[in-house]
Amino acid sequence: MEARAQARFVRVTPQKARRVVDLIRGLPASEAQAVLQFAPQAASEPIYKVLSSAMANAEHNFKLDRELLVVSRAWVxxxxxxxxxxxRAQGRAYRINKRTSHITVIVEARPEGQGRPKGRTR
Incomplete structure (x- = not known):
């Protein structure tokens, strides 16, 4: 059983948010929260909130144990x-793009014997 959470229109660039999401993909959810708490990137705060929301959804909607949850999929x-x-000088103007992100995190319950999903080499 998997639970998801999504944050849309987050004011952080997708490129910077993907760097942070790559850190937590495949980790146990509680370990991923610890990684995000101490990550220096600004994108780690909204991703932490989305992960916490996904964990709460799993606990409330599907009665899953928080300790068994694993970040199965996460993308930006x-x-x-x-x-x-x-x-700019002499009457010119440069365009600045303020990019936004849609952050999605999916957690699922795994038996305690299983850790990371197969196929992950890092």
């Missing part, structure tokens, strides 16, 4: 881009 999609202009 690109949201809409906010376009802003920065004044």
């Amino acid at each position: 999609d690109e949201g809409p881009t906010l376009k802003r202009f920065r004044p």
